[in-house]
Amino acid sequence: MFYEPYDKKKKGRGRAPEPEVTRRGCLGRLVWFGCKLLFKLAILALVLAVIAYALPPGLFLVEPESDLSIQANLPDSRVNVLLLGVDMLREGAQRSDTIIICSIGYRSVKLVSVLRDTVVDIPGYGRSRVNAAYAHGGAELAMKTINENFGLNISKYAVADYMTLAKFVDAVGGVELVISEEELAHINYNTRAVFGDAASEEAMGYEIAPMTEYSKDGETPVRLNGVQALGYARIRKLDSDFVRTYRQRKILGAALESFRKNLWKPWTYSRLFELLNYMDTNLGIVEMLSLGTKAVAGGGVDQLRVPVEGSYTDSGSTIEIDSAANRQAIYDFLYG
Numbered sequence: 001m002f003y004e005p006y007d008k009k010k011k012g013r014g015r016a017p018e019p020e021v022t023r024r025g026c027l028g029r030l031v032w033f034g035c036k037l038l039f040k041l042a043i044l045a046l047v048l049a050v051i052a053y054a055l056p057p058g059l060f061l062v063e064p065e066s067d068l069s070i071q072a073n074l075p076d077s078r079v080n081v082l083l084l085g086v087d088m089l090r091e092g093a094q095r096s097d098t099i100i101i102c103s104i105g106y107r108s109v110k111l112v113s114v115l116r117d118t119v120v121d122i123p124g125y126g127r128s129r130v131n132a133a134y135a136h137g138g139a140e141l142a143m144k145t146i147n148e149n150f151g152l153n154i155s156k157y158a159v160a161d162y163m164t165l166a167k168f169v170d171a172v173g174g175v176e177l178v179i180s181e182e183e184l185a186h187i188n189y190n191t192r193a194v195f196g197d198a199a200s201e202e203a204m205g206y207e208i209a210p211m212t213e214y215s216k217d218g219e220t221p222v223r224l225n226g227v228q229a230l231g232y233a234r235i236r237k238l239d240s241d242f243v244r245t246y247r248q249r250k251i252l253g254a255a256l257e258s259f260r261k262n263l264w265k266p267w268t269y270s271r272l273f274e275l276l277n278y279m280d281t282n283l284g285i286v287e288m289l290s291l292g293t294k295a296v297a298g299g300g301v302d303q304l305r306v307p308v309e310g311s312y313t314d315s316g317s318t319i320e321i322d323s324a325a326n327r328q329a330i331y332d333f334l335y336g
Contacts, residue, residue, distance in 0.1 A: 064155040069147040078105040082157040096134040107298045113245035120149040158281040166226030171271035173262045175254035176221040184214040187231035253301035304333045
């Protein structure tokens, strides 16, 4: 009888791939899953940004709970936010050294500096320098004072101390500004005045080194980190408070431009959200996102200083203004 030869099965036939192959397969699937997740998150972020941008500015112009002397019948195409800078974010009376109206609309950012020595009517306290309003009644009285004297509808604010400015500039990757040799010397002087010694530097989390670069040709910008930008914003003895407010607006404009360049870096957003721990504001997250996307989508930053030329007398310690002329100038600048 003929029997077919017996073919013994080889050991290992049908077994799983070698461990190395398995590991490679798992790693590949993990990378593919990670790429898909990042892609979906990017799409989600884009959709949220589009929705936030599409929200009309008028949506945030709600009647506040307290009386802020809101000017009625202003166009609802912009949201005006009062930015106040103080020496230290703490409870107790202190004046606001920096007063800036940040006005945001579709593809438009406008900044209006109000000089701190400008004499205005502070509700309940008579005539005094405008920076005293915050000392008397905090952000609410500051908003009410600006609204009454300049015919505005401000109901949103953000208060920060000088170190928050440094953190903000670092969060967006620094700023590029044209710096003169004289300004360079004052930046280093102001930095030493703020930090003083190595112990102070360590306490604030900064390692201070003198700034050495400036715009030798008067045109080429140099990069400033947060501490250097802070020193630049505090320059006053070189010229005047008028020029100081101009420098502060330049920093905000440069910071916005730097943020646009770093939009693709995820850590930029985490650093910016961390700044909320160092600020006092009544802006909600949705409002911040909506106004932020509008600001990023805009072009350059338009600027105005109040009082405007030809509308004031400066005694050296106080500035008396033509209120009607400056009220009209602000309206024309924001809505004209």
